[in-house]
């Protein structure tokens with residue numbers, strides 16, 4: 055049933071590798087997809103790194119990739135902003151990499167609060183209290199200011215466990231302002247939709263593969279595409295049984311796809 059699928063959107067951590075350890079099937083899987091004339095993209099919610107950083111990371115793991123092989127929540131955010139806030143000047147609570155990505159798409163970024171038209175929250179590994187204060191001030195003094203977050207994740211996995219991600223910082227802001235952002239990344243449908251649109255594939259021939267139901271699988275279900283949950287990462291059978299959202303297919307790991315292509 056994967057034979058008629060032509061675009062594969064892969065979550066990365068927990069699906070193709072764990073931390074800095076590539077799964078043993080990953081190279082063969084990606085090579086097989088290419089050899090069959092199909093396409094894959096790496097789809098990540100992480101807005102702290104640039105696409106160039108990700109190309110380097112995969113290279114280190116032994117996977118050749120180009121910037122065209124990615125769809126990131128930073129790119130999706132830029133796309134969303136172009137559609138809805140084309141000329142807005144942005145206050146970015148995010149890394150320099152995120153700011154760079156947004157500038158590449160023509161946006162002006164400012165720290166002058168009087169000039170700000172729209173707030174963007176990212177996974178900010180360069181977070182300071184000043185930024186939290188600025189965002190709170192903007193939300194509390196500017197009633198209708200647009201407020202957007204690249205991704206809703208509460209934590210990001212590291213070698214030693216988790217660190218707070220964009221969703222956790224947005225909760226801090228909520229405690230101060232009672233305002234919630236519009237979220238762009240998984241579990242929303244925008245990233246899969248953007249991937250299909252940019253690369254010219256239909257819903258019927260597109261599959262998302264990931265290890266989290268509440269982000270990866272949900273984004274696929276919302277986008278109306280095929281979904282595969284892999285049990286090689288965060289989700290256990292118990293979590294799956296308890297979940298209301300059910301993937302179209304469940305595999306122990308993405309290596310099992312190879313014989314189905």
Ligand SMILES: [Mg+2]
Pocket residue numbers: 065066067068069264265266287
């Ligand atoms: Mg994952």
